[in-house]
Amino acid sequence: MVVVDSLSKRFGRLEVLKGVSAAFEPGKVTAVVGPNASGKTTLMKSVLGLVIPDAGRVTIDGVDVRSDPSVRRQVGYMPQEPRFPDNLKVSELFALVQDLRGERPAGLGDLVELFELERHLEKPVRSLSGGTRQKASAVLTFLFAPRVLLLDEPSAGLDPVASSRLKDRVLAERAAGTTVLLTSHVMSELEELADEVLFLLEGTVRFRGTLDSVRTLTGERRLERAVARLMNGGVPAASAHGDPPPGSPPPPERVVAS
Amino acid sequence: MSTALKVMKYAFFDLLRSRWLIAYTAFFAVATSGLLYFGDEPVQAALSSLNLVLLIVPLVALMLGMNYFYYTRDFVQLILTQPVSRSSVFLGQFAGVALPLAGAFVVGTGVPYLVYGLSARVELGMVGTLLMTGALVSVVFTGLAFWFGIANEERAKALGLALGLWLALSIVYDGLILYFIALAQAYPIDRAVILASLLNPIDLSRILVLLRLDTAALMGYTGALFRTFLGSTGGQLLAIGALLVWVAAPALLGLRAFSRKNF
Secondary structure, three states: OEEEEEEEEEEOOEEEEEEEEEEEOOOOEEEEEOOOOOOHHHHHHHHHOOOOOOEEEEEEOOEEOOOOHHHHHHEEEEOOOOOOOOOOEHHHHHHHHHHHHOOOOOOHHHHHHHOOOHHHOOOEHHHOOHHHHHHHHHHHHHHOOOOEEEEEOOOOOOOHHHHHHHHHHHHHHHHOOOEEEEEOOOHHHHHHHOOEEEEEEOOEEEEEEEHHHHHHHHOOOOHHHHHHHHHOOOOOHHHOOOOOOOOOOOOOOOOOOO | OOHHHHHHHHHHHHHHHHOHHHHHHHHHHHHHHHHHHHOOOHHHHHHHHHHHHHHHHHHHHHHHHHHHHHHOHHHHHHHHOOOOOHHHHHHHHHHHHHHHHHHHHHHHHHHHHHHHHHHOOOOHHHHHHHHHHHHHHHHHHHHHHHHHHHHOOOHHHHHHHHHHHHHHHHHHHHHHHHHHHHHOOOOOOHHHHHHHHHOOHHHHHHHHHHHHHOOHHHOHHHHHHHHHHHHHHHHHHHHHHHHHHHHHHHHHHHHHHHHHOOO
């Protein structure tokens, strides 16, 4: 169970998170949606301890992520733009992370095969295409049997084969009781994977509910339109879960292309 | 093996691979050998070595430390997503750069003295002080480089700060102190001047080595003051103590900044 408790974060003058609270249960995939710059990545990075919140805290199974780095043994993180040391080969990258953790999981070969990385193992990371880099990132994310998955635009740049294998893997992880947080601009992907939607707008949780409730609430049958409606301020503040800012209706927002 | 040691190991191999470290060692070996064999006596060579230490070591430590810090940002981002503490990542990286740099200086400068010492007399205490001072200065300025790097997102800004600091401490500072002494001639300013040299690690290193050399005329104003006020031993202890504070302070500031940084 991942619990986010009144998390606030500002970068300079920009308030990215304004008291976000949410709990994420095992065996459920929660899609974090919202317009660009609504705090999705910052939220994930806070769970990981990469971003240090100004107020509030994040616990995983009751342990504060900032007090005990070993909770990250449980966490697999797939960043939006994975960045690896340029001079390493892909195989060296995998060896480095295994060496650092002192773990040699048996599943490495299978994951390399799943994401068709065999041909790329001896290439330096800097020569990889964006998609291949993303695949390497996926291998590292799933390698250590995480109990919590943070997937930030996981399928961006992946080819359809890799993308569908990734989705199958996420569904398998969900069935095995992993807690999954997911952001994506591809609505069909959310439709396939997500149990719930957490809608962030300007750093606050504006809505939390099942996919069906989003459709009911907005009166839109298609998820993409429903979410676009949410982003345009189609939800009355009263129906929002969490703590909406009193009185201020959200201004029209950019609609994010899928 | 603990995380810090592993990170240190990666940093060390990175430095070896970049060949900078080898070039740096070779530079000192060639320069020191030249000074020893073409100079008149080892004391003069040591004085020239000292000038190298005071100019080159801080500059190289600042540049290499900072370069390494920015070069490994991706690596740091990657490993911080793993179950490692920030302090062990920082300490590992810092030690992984500072210790090889200090070692390169000690080997590059020490080996020529050792070889020379086989056939001629070399004062061990003096060489020892020179080596220790150079090693400490390497650590001080690597710490400053890391701290600047962590505190500034922009590489150019951090680089500018580092160069400015180097110029200020190694060149401008002396001039300012002289100017101050000339202005305040009529007043008892000795203690103020001693205090001022404690604030500059480069000045401290110079004093440390010169106190060993018994060449009062070469000590300059602050060196002579150290001798007069504290005696050779007292002066050395104070200077070493202050230099150790200089080793710890930037590292601790860097650690603090690193622990609070958003990645």
